[in-house]
Amino acid sequence: MDQKKLAIIATKGSLDWAYPPFILASTAAALGYDTQIFFTFYGLQLLKKKLDLKVTPLGNPGMPMPGGMEKFMPVLVTALPFMEGIMTGMMKAKMKAKGVASIEELRELCQEAEVKLIACQMTVDLFDMNPSQFIDGIEFAGAAAFFEFAGESDICLYI
Amino acid sequence: MADFDQELDASGLNCPLPILRAKKTLNAMSAGQVLHVIATDPGSVKDFDAFAKQTGNELMESKEEGGKFHFLIKKS
DSSP: OOOOEEEEEEOOOSHHHHHHHHHHHHHHHHTTOEEEEEEOGGGGGGGBSSOOOOOOSTTOTTOOOGGGGGGTOOHHHHTSTTHHHHHHHHHHHHHHHTTOOOHHHHHHHHHHTTOEEEEEHHHHHHTTOOGGGBOTTOEEEOHHHHHHHHTTOSEEEEO | OOOOSEEEEETTOOTTHHHHHHHHHHHTSOTTOEEEEEEOOTTHHHHHHHHHHHHOOEEEEEEEETTEEEEEEEOO
16 A cells, blocks of 8 residues: 655644644544645744744634624624733633643644654745744755645645 | 553543554554553544554454443554
């Protein structure tokens, strides 16, 4: 049985967008897939040593809230200064209560499972990011280099 | 419950932790050894089914007992 390949392009840097790439990659790796994640644009936030990911209800009409609040919460309220902080705190607490791993843990599991984490060199230069901000064990490459793997992948996801 | 060589209690852990922990534990075991996994995540039933199919390890038993799910996986 040939080994299947999974390529993920991660472009978002908020807490709610951080889970899918790491969960999909670690699960695929557990199932024997050869997996690589290409982090570009805001996805680079997920590779920082110190993670400070947030989630906001503003612009996220699909985000469930306790008590079904999302059905009638006015958009203006979601823009209030403390809302992002509260929502992020609540999301993290929920994850912990339900036994879902933290992003740091999932990321570590990915690296343990030999999922290749690749940072988009162009984005690093674009946003003047310092390579030392990122965790160890990652590679820096461009889109063309990633396409070598992505072009042969069985599954390629854009997150 | 048949004999097993190692037990992994993944109770309280949700997707994808049960199979990730199982994979890690199985890596350290020898071929032919059996791993007993206990989980509370209902999604783990299908997950372990797929895990066995995809990785070629045999899922010897999969059942629910006392509110928890029990799996016996033999390392191939």
